[in-house]
Amino acid sequence: MGGHMRRPLVTAIVSTFDAERLFAGCMENLLRQSLYARGLLEIVVVDSGSRQGESALAAAYAREHPGIVCLRTQRETLYAAWNRAVGVALGRYIANANTDDRHHPDTMRVMAEWLDASGAGLAYADTLITPAVNETHMDTRSDVVWAMPGYSLRQAVVDCIFGPVTMWRADAHDAIGMFPEEMRIAGDYAFFLHVAWKMGAVHVPLPLGLCHQSMDNLSSDVVGAVRENYAFLPALRRCIPLADMYPFLDGNASDAARCIALVDYANLLLFAPGGHADPAHALDLYAEVDALCPGRFDVRFNAAVAMVKAGERERAMDALRGIDVRDDEERTLVAHNVRLLQRGEPLWKLATVSVSHPLTDALAPLVPRERRRMSRAQYIALRPGGAAYLAGDASADATR
Incomplete structure (x- = not known):
């Protein structure tokens, strides 16, 4: 030595x-x-x-x-x-x-x-x-x-x-x-x-x-x-405070700001690359958003996709059919995913919805x-x- x-x-x-x-x-x-x-x-x-x-x-x-x-x-x-x-x-x-x-x-x-x-x-x-x-x-x-x-x-x-x-x-x-x-x-x-x-x-x-x-x-x-x-x-992940990932929550305790962060994080967990996705956690985050800001189409629609990824196809089908659609675009998206689930098509073919927001757009891009x-x-x-x-x-x- x-x-x-x-x-x-x-x-x-x-x-x-x-x-x-x-x-x-x-x-x-x-x-x-x-x-x-x-x-x-x-x-x-x-x-x-x-x-x-x-x-x-x-x-x-x-x-x-x-x-x-x-x-x-x-x-x-x-x-x-x-x-x-x-x-x-x-x-x-x-x-x-x-x-x-x-x-x-x-x-x-x-x-x-x-x-x-x-x-x-x-x-x-x-x-x-x-x-x-x-x-x-x-x-x-x-x-x-x-x-x-x-x-x-x-x-x-x-x-x-x-x-x-x-x-x-x-x-x-x-x-x-x-x-x-x-x-x-x-x-x-x-x-x-x-x-x-x-x-x-x-x-x-x-x-x-x-x-x-x-x-x-x-x-x-x-x-x-x-x-x-x-x-x-x-x-x-469940130990990390949301504000540690979303600095705009510091000093902004509004439900609207929290929902913006929750939706972004849930979508990241849903679409994360192989070995890192967590649909169960994403579902919990979508549920919190639905409680704070009820009725959002993108949240309920993506939550149904998370159910499929979690192995709950029947629950996902019921969730899709229970969404209150407001226009033809939303109606088409729901019908598309219902049809794919009925056919037993692979998961990657399912549609999802992403809604941008200035607060998350201002964060460091994911590269x-x-x-x-x-x-x-x-x-x-x-x-x-x-x-x-x-x-x-x-x-x-x-x-x-």
């Missing part, structure tokens, strides 16, 4: 299991971080019962380089290993370093600077994506960037926007707790969403990571991720995660000394 002469600013945690062919590349990548050269990066390795040679490699690195802590455990979940590393970490900030992913040489410094400037509890960045094993950020041939949206709690509760390049305050664990060890895939989303809600988050709009895309990754288990999302998201090409000039600008190297205003995207 090595030791830095200075207290580290950042601790990078590396959990490894049967990843010997990736481990040296991961360690070399961290040792080339500019923060490590300044004695401000600690590396904590947790060998989670690997059947390969990572422990011997980690011990050799620790003998030759200061600031490396090596732990070996029985086989445990990724998040149990992360918690074990967090328990010994000395850094003010903590970052995960997956054995198959790589970082820009200045990733740890840039992420820490954005946390310093924003005061947020969590920072997350964009990343390049590659199918190649053991490429580095400096020699990759990939030009595909996985761009994350800017932070808003309203979007984070309906989609995991944080990605694989993250850094968070170590004291977040004192306030929030640890990663849920029973999870295999979605434990980081559960923890990061809680941190973002309580302490704020900031998006760093630079491709600071290089993510190895493989069907062997835990993140490729979509079914498992959906199952784990449903294990924690519904309860956490999907997207993959886009990066030009060679943009890539060169990211290299040390390049024009865009470390570019960006560290306080511009911070949201509490």
Whole structure:
């Protein structure tokens, strides 16, 4: 076990299991971080019962380089290993370093600077994506960037926007707790969403990571991720006050303003991307709106769609037939959905109604995660000394 002469600013945690062919590349990548050269990066390795040679490699690195802590455990979940590393970490900030992913040489410094400037509890960045094993950020041939949206709690509760390049305050664990060890895939989303809600988050709009895309990754288990999302998201969402997502409710306690927020949130939960939709919660929100502002066509119509998504087709049919329609357009919409339900058509064919409002239109737009090409000039600008190297205003995207 090595030791830095200075207290580290950042601790990078590396959990490894049967990843010997990736481990040296991961360690070399961290040792080339500019923060490590300044004695401000600690590396904590947790060998989670690997059947390969990572422990011997980690011990050799620790003998030759200061600031490396090596732990070996029985086989445990990724998040149990992360918690074990967090328990010994000395850094003010903590970052995960997956054995198959790589970082820009200045990733740890840039992420820490954005946390310093924003005061947020969590920072997350964009990343390049590659199918190649053991490429580095400096020699990759990939030009595909996985761009994350800017932070808003309203979007984070309906989609995991944080990605694989993250850094968070170590004291977040004192306030929030640890990663849920029973999870295999979605434990980081559960923890990061809680941190973002309580302490704020900031998006760093630079491709600071290089993510190895493989069907062997835990993140490729979509079914498992959906199952784990449903294990924690519904309860956490019900704990978050509506005003935390809709700032226009601060100082405006009118029923009309609350209904505007409730309808928007219910529609988001109804239409959320795979693994994040919650029709049961949406139904509760629509019911609250109907009690406060009774008779709204869009609310009762979409509530019927939520019933279908919740597996209650007969109830949805009765609800549609019970709507008091006011014009031909509403009559046509109701008849359309009734006809589809009678035929047993798939859910995606059902019509829904969306009503915009200036209060919700003024909120940060919901932008999907997207993959886009990066030009060679943009890539060169990211290299040390390049024009865009470390570019960006560290306080511009911070949201509490």
